[in-house]
Amino acid sequence: MKVLVLNCGSSSIKYQFIDTETKASLAKGVVERIGMTGAVLSHTRHDGDKIKIAGEILDHKMAVEYVLGVMMSKNHGVIDDEEDIEAVGHRVVHGGETFSGSVLITDDVIKVLQDNIELAPLHNPPNIKGIQAVTRLLTNTPQVGVFDTAFHAKMPPKSYLYGIPYELYKKYKIRRYGFHGTSHLFVSQQAAEKMGKDISELKIITAHLGNGCSIAAIKNGQSIDTSMGFTPLEGLLMGTRSGDLDPHLILYIMGKEGLSLHEASTLLNKHSGLIGLSGESSDMREVLAAVKDEQRRSVYAFELFCYRIKKYIGAYTAALGGLDALVFTGGIGENSSEVRAEVCRDIDYLGIQIDNLKNENNEELISVNSSKVQVFRISTNEELVIALDTAEIVSESVH
Numbered sequence: 001m002k003v004l005v006l007n008c009g010s011s012s013i014k015y016q017f018i019d020t021e022t023k024a025s026l027a028k029g030v031v032e033r034i035g036m037t038g039a040v041l042s043h044t045r046h047d048g049d050k051i052k053i054a055g056e057i058l059d060h061k062m063a064v065e066y067v068l069g070v071m072m073s074k075n076h077g078v079i080d081d082e083e084d085i086e087a088v089g090h091r092v093v094h095g096g097e098t099f100s101g102s103v104l105i106t107d108d109v110i111k112v113l114q115d116n117i118e119l120a121p122l123h124n125p126p127n128i129k130g131i132q133a134v135t136r137l138l139t140n141t142p143q144v145g146v147f148d149t150a151f152h153a154k155m156p157p158k159s160y161l162y163g164i165p166y167e168l169y170k171k172y173k174i175r176r177y178g179f180h181g182t183s184h185l186f187v188s189q190q191a192a193e194k195m196g197k198d199i200s201e202l203k204i205i206t207a208h209l210g211n212g213c214s215i216a217a218i219k220n221g222q223s224i225d226t227s228m229g230f231t232p233l234e235g236l237l238m239g240t241r242s243g244d245l246d247p248h249l250i251l252y253i254m255g256k257e258g259l260s261l262h263e264a265s266t267l268l269n270k271h272s273g274l275i276g277l278s279g280e281s282s283d284m285r286e287v288l289a290a291v292k293d294e295q296r297r298s299v300y301a302f303e304l305f306c307y308r309i310k311k312y313i314g315a316y317t318a319a320l321g322g323l324d325a326l327v328f329t330g331g332i333g334e335n336s337s338e339v340r341a342e343v344c345r346d347i348d349y350l351g352i353q354i355d356n357l358k359n360e361n362n363e364e365l366i367s368v369n370s371s372k373v374q375v376f377r378i379s380t381n382e383e384l385v386i387a388l389d390t391a392e393i394v395s396e397s398v399h
């Protein structure tokens, strides 16, 4: 089945057109600056042909029109007409407690997504806009929602509950949901495959380190705990997000600085993490450059970033009752040998021992042969998971 995968953000849409039989990506691209000046679509075809199209792209519907236009264009396209798109798969950030797996999009599903907006105010609205744009433009094409939260939906209550009055969980659905589920699922399955083992007998920790970062404990193929919680703010230090902190300090800062709720949220989500600590950048490459320059604040940021991952690895090894594999993925996890080396330094007592040369060469298996725990560097491919899930659900729904 040929599936168009859409990842709709507030001002951007990333897309990929995938043939699920061959698992090949036929085309991919991104529309950026939707609703702003300087909007642009960048499109790459499987044979390397590339084009950038600038335009006045006012909203998500127009952005999807641009995507369809370039996919069907004579010189840069990959399809003859819209019917060649057999299904559309959407990355949807928050499925709340309703969805523990991917679903065919219906009016009822859209209603639930709307009800969940409060849980993901930045992410669910553009996801809904993308779905509505496709409904209008590709009237008869089935759409599937694949949720970032779904893989973590079966975590046990001791992982998902917070230590607050239980009534608040019942009343407002305040619990830990976890995110990046599609990525944690994909790389854990890849690791099992590379080990030649059945995932149902493995204990795996996956660290997804991108602009957003999260780590997951996966036992027998199920996520049993993960570092992001009610929102994608909890857990590891991230590009612009604080991760774990003493909840009372938020109240303290709000009082001291006279911040509104919105300003406090901006402080923790946009001005903290690597950028807040280093004062340099939210981009790990720039932080690493500043570390080489011995910029003190960047050294703190880098060390805290790695130290927190290391602490979670210890905690999750205990939660899992042992460890067979550790996986690094995401822009930082896949590319930064410095981060991987620092995280894995002096944790041989957990059975984790990396080979410095393999790590520096960005090889796929970076542990020494005698390491009890196999350490992998695996490229994530959330789009492929979304396309495969979409094809499966659409096939089931027509049979």
Ligand code: ADP
Residues within 6 Å of the ligand: 209, 210, 211, 212, 239, 282, 283, 284, 285, 286, 288, 330, 331, 332, 335, 336
């Ligand atoms: P997103 O979460 O937005 O999908 P990515 O997974 O692309 O982000 O990760 C972005 C992060 O990856 C940035 O912090 C960037 O600096 C980092 N990164 C990319 N390449 C490298 C590299 N070669 N070395 C260190 N960090 C890198």
